[in-house]
Amino acid sequence: MIDVRSLTFKYQKTPVLKGLSFHVEKGEIFGFLGPSGAGKSTLQKLLIGLLPNYGGTATVMGQHCDSLKRSFFTRVGVDFEVPTLYENMTARENLQFFASLYSRPCFEIDSLLDRLGLKQEASMRVAAYSKGMKSRLSFAKAILHNPDLIFLDEPTDGLDPTNAAHMKDIIKGLATQGKTIVLTTHNMQDATDLCSRVAFITDGQLRAVDHPQAFIMKRGAKTLTYNYRDGEQLMRKSTDLHMLSQDPAFPYLIENNLITSMHTDEPTLADVFTDITGGRLEP
Ligand SMILES: Nc1ncnc2c1ncn2[C@@H]1O[C@H](COP(=O)(O)OP(=O)(O)OP(=O)(O)O)[C@@H](O)[C@H]1O
Numbered sequence: 001m002i003d004v005r006s007l008t009f010k011y012q013k014t015p016v017l018k019g020l021s022f023h024v025e026k027g028e029i030f031g032f033l034g035p036s037g038a039g040k041s042t043l044q045k046l047l048i049g050l051l052p053n054y055g056g057t058a059t060v061m062g063q064h065c066d067s068l069k070r071s072f073f074t075r076v077g078v079d080f081e082v083p084t085l086y087e088n089m090t091a092r093e094n095l096q097f098f099a100s101l102y103s104r105p106c107f108e109i110d111s112l113l114d115r116l117g118l119k120q121e122a123s124m125r126v127a128a129y130s131k132g133m134k135s136r137l138s139f140a141k142a143i144l145h146n147p148d149l150i151f152l153d154e155p156t157d158g159l160d161p162t163n164a165a166h167m168k169d170i171i172k173g174l175a176t177q178g179k180t181i182v183l184t185t186h187n188m189q190d191a192t193d194l195c196s197r198v199a200f201i202t203d204g205q206l207r208a209v210d211h212p213q214a215f216i217m218k219r220g221a222k223t224l225t226y227n228y229r230d231g232e233q234l235m236r237k238s239t240d241l242h243m244l245s246q247d248p249a250f251p252y253l254i255e256n257n258l259i260t261s262m263h264t265d266e267p268t269l270a271d272v273f274t275d276i277t278g279g280r281l282e283p
């Protein structure tokens, strides 16, 4: 779907993308992760043809990104970082307007709004929408024309946990149908839950690409902490996971059903992010 080789890009004279190479397969949910200012949105803009003066090669669905044909745009859906909705129009009017721009059939608007939990608010002006409602409507706009490739920037930003989970289910469902999804996020939980592969970008360079679980496994769990009963007292012990077989108390506690809880201190993708980018996640 996407093939990028030795990609470079400058804003005026400042290099922003410094020799990126990667590919994205059909049906993948591919995540771009990286600190603020790393070049993620620039890369996304370049891949949808907005920044044609680049170096190296970048092809999306077989077309070069510096000369995309009209047919390309009917197959791509983009949920931009910045708002792109008409505030004085209702949600339904917004989607009707954008649907009228496409030559290919679009989803039935009211059922799409219903799917995103916006049925009751379909006739409300977007100016009166909350942040999370706007976010869901922007997503509806991005998938309105049933595109084959979808770019999403922080898809669960501003959503409450229920709506965020629902949104993630919809995104997974689209990938199951064979759609390709490229998402940019600072939310490491979203990236872990959704992405088949993630690419870490810092300072315009690609540092590592792999499955989220592969990154986590490489770092490995180090210790096991268990809580157990000792007479009337509740005790806690931590042991190196690889030394567990040499902990004499552990089999005894198991056999006598004295362990009340245990957990491993598994690293998260946020730990991997800190390792790779050398920085902390933005709040
Ligand atoms: N239109 C522009 N003109 C000049 N410089 C720009 C422009 N847009 C972005 N930049 C610069 O390019 C660099 C990368 O910006 P970009 O928006 O791609 O970062 P990002 O990774 O998307 O960050 P964030 O996570 O905050 O969205 C930054 O140094 C930014 O200042």
Ligand SMILES: [Mg+2]
Pocket: 040, 041, 042, 081
């Ligand atoms: Mg950005």
